[in-house]
Amino acid sequence: MIEKRLNDLRAQIHRAERLYGRHENAVSLLAVSKTKPAEAIAAAYQAGQRHFGENYVQEAISKQQLLGAFDMTWHFIGPIQSNKTKLIARHFAWVHSVDSVKIAHRLSGQRPQNLPPLNICLQVNISDESSKSGIALDELPDIYRQITALPNIRVRGVMAIPAPADDFAEQRLPYKALMQAVAALGQPRLDTFSFGMSGDLEAAIAEGATIVRIGTALFGTRGQSIA
Numbered sequence: 001m002i003e004k005r006l007n008d009l010r011a012q013i014h015r016a017e018r019l020y021g022r023h024e025n026a027v028s029l030l031a032v033s034k035t036k037p038a039e040a041i042a043a044a045y046q047a048g049q050r051h052f053g054e055n056y057v058q059e060a061i062s063k064q065q066l067l068g069a070f071d072m073t074w075h076f077i078g079p080i081q082s083n084k085t086k087l088i089a090r091h092f093a094w095v096h097s098v099d100s101v102k103i104a105h106r107l108s109g110q111r112p113q114n115l116p117p118l119n120i121c122l123q124v125n126i127s128d129e130s131s132k133s134g135i136a137l138d139e140l141p142d143i144y145r146q147i148t149a150l151p152n153i154r155v156r157g158v159m160a161i162p163a164p165a166d167d168f169a170e171q172r173l174p175y176k177a178l179m180q181a182v183a184a185l186g187q188p189r190l191d192t193f194s195f196g197m198s199g200d201l202e203a204a205i206a207e208g209a210t211i212v213r214i215g216t217a218l219f220g221t222r223g224q225s226i227a
C-alpha cells in the first residue's frame, strides 16, 4: 500500500515538474511520518524513501532509535519550543520551522561540533491571520540577515503553510508572493522552498517548491493506519 502510494506520488510530482516547466527531479518528497509507527516508516524506506519529516521531538527520537540501522535523513517540521532546541539540534539534519532569531541562536549554539551544520528553513507566515507561527513577510529581510550570520547552521531557504484553499489559482498565490519576497533578498544560494502538502502539492510545484511535505497522501489519514 505504501509502496503504491509512493510510486503514485513520485509520478504525480514528475508530471507536475513537466507541466510547469520545472527541471526533472527538481522537487523532492519529504515523507511526513508524524503519528505513524516505525513500521510504516520502514515500509516507505524499503520502497526507496530516504527523507522523513516529524513534528514532535520525543516521538521522532523514539522512532529514530527503532530505525537506527537505516540510512534515513530526518527533518523537524513542527512548532519549536525553546526547551526542545537542544534535542532538535542533535537529532535532525534539517529544521524547516525556524521562525525567530532566538530559536536559530539556540540551534546554532547547541549543534554538536562533530555534526555538519544544521540545514534550516525560515518558516514564513503567508496566510495573514490564520496561522500564528511564522515570520511576517515584512520582517523576513531583517530576520534573515541576523540568522544567516550564525555559525553551525546553514539557511537553505523558506517553508510555508498557507491557509487551506480548494481552488488551484488561489493555492498558488501565497507561494508566488513568498517567492517574490525571497527573490528580493538577492541571495541566490537559497535553494530550498519547502512548499506544499497533500492538498496543494501541484500548486506548490507550479510556484517553485523544491520539497513537498506529504503525510496523508502517503501514510493515510492520521488516526487510522494503513500499514
Ligand SMILES: *Cc1c(COP(=O)(O)O)cnc(C)c1O
Binding pocket: 032, 034, 055, 077, 078, 161, 197, 198, 199, 213, 214, 215, 216, 217
Ligand atoms: C502534518 C504536516 C504536513 C503533512 O500534511 P498532509 O496534509 O498530511 O500531507 C506537512 N507539513 C507540516 C508542517 C505538517 O505539520
